[in-house]
Amino acid sequence: MHPENTNFIYVNREMRTLSNIDYDITLLDWLRTNLKLKGTKEGCAEGDCGACSVLVHDGSNSEVRPINSCLVRVGQVVGKGVITVEGIGNEKKPHPLQTSFIKENASQCGYCTPGFIISGISLLNSNKDVDENSINDSVSGNLCRCTGYSPIVKALKSVGNNHEEIKPIQFVEQNNDVQLGLVSYHNPINLDELLNLTNKPNFRYLAGGTDLNLQRPIINEDQNTIINLSNIKELKNIEVQNNKLLLGSAVTIENFLVTIKDRIPELIELLQRFGSPQIRNQGTIGGNLCTSSPIGDIAPVFLALNAKLNIFGSNGRKKVNLNEFYTGYRKNILTKDEIVSSIEVPLPKKDYNLFCWKLSKRYDQDISTISLTVYIKIRDQIIDDIHLAAGGIAETPKYLDNLCKDMKGQKLDKSISLAINNIKNYIKPISDIRGTADYRIESFRGLFRRLEKCLVDGVKTMSIMDYNNE
Structure with a gap:
């Protein structure tokens, strides 16, 4: 056991209290500098190289999960367990x-x-x-x-499977408030506690932090209040109801991947390429949507499936279509004290095909240059219904409403030709470091050729690797 109101982390099965920390240090720096556990290395400090990997676990949970300790601030793992290579x-x-x-x-x-x-x-x-x-x-x-x-x-x-299992220690987990230099961490465990914190000045919400922690400074000149969402029980629920998935916004990408393996297998490759297990174990669905990136890998899928967002804040609850969520580059409709509490994702119907493709410079661990999701129903070589959504073609992820209308009701070959020959009428991509506008347009044409091949060959899904090996 541990003293009441003591901020602690179990490291390699030993309780270590937080002391002498005068700024918002990363877990990596705390392990190396404060605890002198030098086995955990710093390589890129951006979650790419994996040299900083550690295992984390909850107090009563025997599951150990790898994360990048360079992307996690020590305030996020207070009350939890960490295993470094020295503990192996x-x-x-x-x-x-x-x-x-x-x-x-x-x-x-x-x-x-x-x-x-x-x-x-x-x-x-x-x-x-x-x-x-x-x-x-x-x-x-x-x-x-x-x-x-x-x-x-x-x-x-x-x-192989013949190994000595790593068994983490079990302990009573606590979610105390933490002060690290000028940064305060608050750890509500339910939505009611969350509401009581939204009257604090200059607060920011934090879920996984795989994006936000790269942007915010380690040392803050002003008071910085962090409200950690990852311990709120309601935000971690996963339910299947009325042919749809109800996903709490703090569900990790890895847990989402496990959930969809039997229900939406077409998403497996996309989610595996979303990031490494270290990233997927920390990053959350809600975080990915709320960063409002124009190339978010999950948003095009949810747009094509007509997902809805449940929003929670001091003014109560409301529901919006994801298609109404984004307002501009890195902007959305949320007010300062609002969060996305859950996402309702309709499960694909049996007579539809779902294709989710991502193009990037590297196969693994890379941001999309473009992505395309196609949710389509074909009857007698006629497109009976189609939903298209894409990332990397505008300042926000886009549902391609006009293209869907023009392709629907057409013969497959005619509609594919329409999309290929007239794609500039439907998308207006920009040139940036990930690819030129011309490259994105040509890539989209290639994706529609791939779509035609999949549908003609009767293939339910085709990975990037399968297509490239043709």
Whole structure:
């Protein structure tokens, strides 16, 4: 047990209290600087390289989840458990995976190795089969520049499901308020507690923080109040009701991925490419939508499926269509004290096909240049119904209403030709660092050719890799 009102984090099964922290330090810096646990490394400090990976867990939950400690502030994990590579094994008693890395020569300079061990342990501790696909996904957020990935994959395969399970300590979790320098963290556990905090000046909401924590400074000159949404029970619910998914806005991308595997399998590849397991375990559905990025990977899917948002704030509750949510570049209709509490996503109907495609410079761990979601019903080679939504073509994710109207009721080949030949009438992309406007237009034409091939061949879904290998 622990003293009442003490801010603590269990690190490698030992309770560590927060003290002598005079600014909003990251979990990575706290582990290395304050606790002298140097196994966790800093590489990119942006969640790309995975050298900073650690495992986190709740007090009564035996599930350990990998996250990037460079993207998480220490205030977000107060009252929780953290396991670093030092808590996995040591020279006297190494974990079988660490032994396997030595045997398979899976480490050279060793800088990235702790992160790979953490990612591998999370896979071994899961109920997934340890095969090529699950291994590739588990280490998709870890970069190695000298060893090469083959021996790392071999090391994981050789351990397989025969391993020593990492069992985190169980403890009574607390969600106390935390003061870190000039930054205050408040941790409401329900929506009523949340409302009582919205009268504080200069507050900001924080869920996963995979985007916001990259933008806000470590040291703040002014008082900064953070209201942490990730502990609110109502925001983490997942329900299936009346042929739709009701998703709390604080549901992580990883939990969303697990939920849709049997219900919307067409989304699996897109969500896996959303980010590494470290990102997916921290980032939330609501956070992805509310950042209001023009290239958000989830928004086009929800737009095509006609998702609705439940909004909560001091003026009560309201429901809006996602299509009415975005007002401009990085802007939406939320007032300062409002949050998206849940998202209602209709499940695809059996006589419809759903295609979700993302084009990016890298297959894994990269922001979309463009994305396209197609929800379509074909009858006798006639488009009976179609819903199109895209990212990367305007200042907000867009539902392509005019194109849907012009394609609906047409023969498949004629409608595809219309989209390809007249695409400039429907989208007005800009040129930026991710791609030129001309590239985006040509890519859209390619995606409609892929759509025609899938529908003619009777393919329910076609991944980027499958199409490129044709």
